[in-house]
Amino acid sequence: xxxxxxxxxxxxxEGRAANLPCNHSTISGNEYVYxxxxxxxxxPQYIIHGLKNNETNEMASLIxxxxxxxxxxxxxxATLRDTAVYYCIxxxxxxxxxxxxxxxxxxxxxVLA
Amino acid sequence: xxxxxxxxxxxxxxxxxxxxxxxxxNLNHDAMYWYRQDPGQGLRLIYYxxxxxxxxxxxxxxxxxxxxxKKESFPLTVTSAQKNxxxxxxCASSIRRDLGExxxxxxxxxxxx
Numbered sequence: 001x002x003x004x005x006x007x008x009x010x011x012x013x014e015g016r017a018a019n020l021p022c023n024h025s026t027i028s029g030n031e032y033v034y035x036x037x038x039x040x041x042x043x044p045q046y047i048i049h050g051l052k053n054n055e056t057n058e059m060a061s062l063i064x065x066x067x068x069x070x071x072x073x074x075x076x077x078a079t080l081r082d083t084a085v086y087y088c089i090x091x092x093x094x095x096x097x098x099x100x101x102x103x104x105x106x107x108x109x110x111v112l113a
Numbered sequence: 114x115x116x117x118x119x120x121x122x123x124x125x126x127x128x129x130x131x132x133x134x135x136x137x138x139n140l141n142h143d144a145m146y147w148y149r150q151d152p153g154q155g156l157r158l159i160y161y162x163x164x165x166x167x168x169x170x171x172x173x174x175x176x177x178x179x180x181x182x183k184k185e186s187f188p189l190t191v192t193s194a195q196k197n198x199x200x201x202x203x204c205a206s207s208i209r210r211d212l213g214e215x216x217x218x219x220x221x222x223x224x225x226x
Contacts, residue, residue: 034214043119043203043217044156087155100171101146101205101215103156 004088009108012082018075020107022088025069032091033064035073037084038106044087047073078111085109116140119204119218126191126198126225134189134221136204145187146205146215149173156203162187191223198225 005023012018024033032051036044048055048062050071055062061074075082087106117138126132136145144163148156148171158171162181176195181187187206191198201222205215 036215041201041220041222043205043219044215046214046216049214100158100161101207102158103148105155 004090004104006086006088006104006107008105009110011110011112012075012078014080014111014113015077018078018082018109018111020073020075020086020088020109021070022072023070024088024090027068027090033062033068033071034089034091034101035060035062036087036089036103037082038087039081039084044103047086049091078109080111080113083109083111117204117206117216117218119202119221121221122219124221124223126223128225129193130225131190131192132198132223134191134202134204134223136187136189136218137185138187138206138216139185140206140208140216141184142206142213142216143184143209144207145181146207147171147177147179147187147189148203148205150201150203150220159189159202198223 032049034049035047038044048060050062050064064071085106085108087103120135146161147159150156157173159177160168160171160179162168165184168179168181178190201220203220204218207213207215
């Protein structure tokens, strides 16, 4: 399984862009990068995912390096409500073709007023 | 509204008792998952199911059991064999085992006294 490495915590000023990095150096060619966030005591919420190209939606942008060994989630104008734990996941497959979402410990983002 | 529902939100049980956590989804998703989260930790996979009447152990299945008799329902039983059952339990579903993001319920916080 490809594993991900994220910094344990980050701070960001309200209104500024939050850039959350993720290293997934062992990712294989058919594996997607997914991002989720978890606000305290709630279930994780899907943010965005990508394979090779950069992606953008109403919540965030995802930048994946050309070698796909790392990615960055960008929240363009962070608000206090974006304070959460952010998880970067590489969606693994096993030889039997079953799929599991494997979550690490994520990055705890604190948006400061 | 379509979604995934976990009940109850808070659950208290005496040590040595089995307890069943409910998870229902009306998203018509094939795949469903159970995770456990301890304070300050990431999510750990307990069991997952790709289709009805089929399920596989995750990374920490000991002391837990599941069933998948209906597509909409994936209940988790925490048995007395689980050494440290007090935790936050999260259920999730995805459209198919090989497609789509995971949707999470709001979790059940189980406290065993």
